[in-house]
Amino acid sequence: MALAPITGILRKRLIFDISAGLGLGLACSYAYWYGVHIPSVRKRDAFYAKLAQEKSQ
Amino acid sequence: MCFLSNLIWLSSNLCSNDAAQPWQFGFQDGGSPSYEGIVELHDDIMFYLILILVGVAWMLMSTIRKFNWNHNQIVHKYLNHGTVLELIWTISPALVLIAIAFPSFKLLYLLDEVIDPVMTVKAIGNQWYWSYEYSDYLDQEGQSIEFDSYLVPESDLEIGDLRLLEVDNRVVVPVDTHIRFIVTARDVIHSFAVPSLGVKLDCIPGRLNQFSLVINREGVFYGQCSELCGVLHGFMPVVIEAVSLEQYLAWLSDQIPPYLTKEGYTPCIYLCITHLPSVC
Numbered sequence: 001m002a003l004a005p006i007t008g009i010l011r012k013r014l015i016f017d018i019s020a021g022l023g024l025g026l027a028c029s030y031a032y033w034y035g036v037h038i039p040s041v042r043k044r045d046a047f048y049a050k051l052a053q054e055k056s057q
Numbered sequence: 058m059c060f061l062s063n064l065i066w067l068s069s070n071l072c073s074n075d076a077a078q079p080w081q082f083g084f085q086d087g088g089s090p091s092y093e094g095i096v097e098l099h100d101d102i103m104f105y106l107i108l109i110l111v112g113v114a115w116m117l118m119s120t121i122r123k124f125n126w127n128h129n130q131i132v133h134k135y136l137n138h139g140t141v142l143e144l145i146w147t148i149s150p151a152l153v154l155i156a157i158a159f160p161s162f163k164l165l166y167l168l169d170e171v172i173d174p175v176m177t178v179k180a181i182g183n184q185w186y187w188s189y190e191y192s193d194y195l196d197q198e199g200q201s202i203e204f205d206s207y208l209v210p211e212s213d214l215e216i217g218d219l220r221l222l223e224v225d226n227r228v229v230v231p232v233d234t235h236i237r238f239i240v241t242a243r244d245v246i247h248s249f250a251v252p253s254l255g256v257k258l259d260c261i262p263g264r265l266n267q268f269s270l271v272i273n274r275e276g277v278f279y280g281q282c283s284e285l286c287g288v289l290h291g292f293m294p295v296v297i298e299a300v301s302l303e304q305y306l307a308w309l310s311d312q313i314p315p316y317l318t319k320e321g322y323t324p325c326i327y328l329c330i331t332h333l334p335s336v337c
Contacts, residue, residue: 013119013123014142017115017116017119018112018116018145020115021111021112021113021114021115021116021119022108022112024111024112024115025107025108025109025110025111025112025115026108028107028108028111029104029105029107029108029111032103032104032107033100033104036100037100037103037104040096044087044093048273048274051273051274
């Protein structure tokens, strides 16, 4: 029975872990950015736009 | 169960005010550009924070799972040194720190600037109340507006008042006006803090600290002394009431005994109007 090659396992594992960890992290960061930050900024800007409109009337 | 349902209700009906709320999550609603800047910086940093948290957690879990003795009996005895790896784990955090540091410094220096303020309010911390001075306005005897601001005791609270946050005399200031606050203390170190305006500055006896403030909207903004100053440290709140210019002028005329001029304004109001040309 042929043995599976054991060379390069660590390197492959490291590259996979770094890529997966940072990739997942980046996905979570963008989820926070577009799911939390941008909506709150839009809400705030809408409030001040409405306030400015009320002041101008 | 009741607690859980309340928590769910709170999460689904997230609301914030210009004072801290029971079980509040996140920040209060902002009322000044300084505060908005602080929240923006917080969100910027959160982006990197989540990236690092997830990346490190993944690496940690993977190391525990894949490289324990039971799972992987191959000892990488020749992996004593990895220049590329070291470069990666040194340069990557440095880049993240730089990405965080520059917006942070920018905001720090912006908050520190007091450029051409229209009016000045002096806040003085005492054990355990605040004194305020509006030195731009003088009465006939040359006295500026000065008053003390004490906590309203629980027995005197009215419906809608906030316990431990309400004061007898609020600091009244106009909206959309560049105000300079000068803070100091008479006895021990206090800290003048109003979270929803992005304000927190130490008040040190014998020293004047200053910050600038522009309030974007009308409202009542609550804060508390934020430097442990003695036994009643938790009982000297700060309340800033931002009003329209007209209301501010009316408040001013209440503070100084009126003596009308031909134009119909008291001298102090006239002074105010000449001081506030951009908003009059």
